[in-house]
Amino acid sequence: MRGLGRVHAARGDFNNAIRLTERGLALSRDRHLPQLSPEVADQLGYLYALSGRLGEGLPLLEEALTAMEAMAMVQWRTPLIAHLGETYLLASRPEEALALAGRGLTLTRERGHRGSEAWTRRLLGEIASHHDRPDVATAEAHYGAAMALAAELGMRPLVAHCHLGLGKVYRRTGDEVKAEEHLRAATIMYRELDMGFWLAQAETQA
Numbered sequence: 001m002r003g004l005g006r007v008h009a010a011r012g013d014f015n016n017a018i019r020l021t022e023r024g025l026a027l028s029r030d031r032h033l034p035q036l037s038p039e040v041a042d043q044l045g046y047l048y049a050l051s052g053r054l055g056e057g058l059p060l061l062e063e064a065l066t067a068m069e070a071m072a073m074v075q076w077r078t079p080l081i082a083h084l085g086e087t088y089l090l091a092s093r094p095e096e097a098l099a100l101a102g103r104g105l106t107l108t109r110e111r112g113h114r115g116s117e118a119w120t121r122r123l124l125g126e127i128a129s130h131h132d133r134p135d136v137a138t139a140e141a142h143y144g145a146a147m148a149l150a151a152e153l154g155m156r157p158l159v160a161h162c163h164l165g166l167g168k169v170y171r172r173t174g175d176e177v178k179a180e181e182h183l184r185a186a187t188i189m190y191r192e193l194d195m196g197f198w199l200a201q202a203e204t205q206a
Helices: 002-011 014-030 036-050 054-070 074-090 094-111 114-128 136-153 156-172 176-192 196-205
Strands: none
Touching: 002 014, 002 036, 014 036, 036 054, 036 074, 054 074, 074 094, 074 114, 094 114, 114 136, 114 156, 136 156, 156 176, 156 196, 176 196
8 A cells, every 4th residue: 555655656646645645554553563654654744745735744754753763763764854854845944954964865875775865865956956046056966966876776756856956946047958958858757757747847847
């Protein structure tokens, strides 16, 4: 159920993803699975955040992180840190997002969690481009590192997200040639991957 929810989530079908993940969280709690519940809560909290339900997503993610830290669940903590950091950014709390992302990057590199490192690098790119005056050089460096890792690991959705992020940065700073290049790449990849929600975002920016 959790795996199917992730498939729907990757495509941006949040209604079905949330429905399945809510059921998964209820089952894990009913059956007293303390190590599984925080993992499912992480997924559900992130889905809430991406679908605009920040008031529900943020406390669920914070609760999941507290539980994972109490049980020393390092393997699952690194993706959760990236999810929580992105949620802080969505909630217009960039300082907390940056602090958490820095902590997450250190942890992923210490533990060799390269997939989570790629997601954390992308988050750092998002943070650098969040302000009214984006730090283009920092954003480029982090998005570039995230894309290189993601390409090596076969994480095509993440590559597409990085193209979208770079396209937005260049569009905001007036570099239309680079903006068009990255937005076109994101659009092609999202279409190939059947990621309709994200495709719509890329097409809106193009």
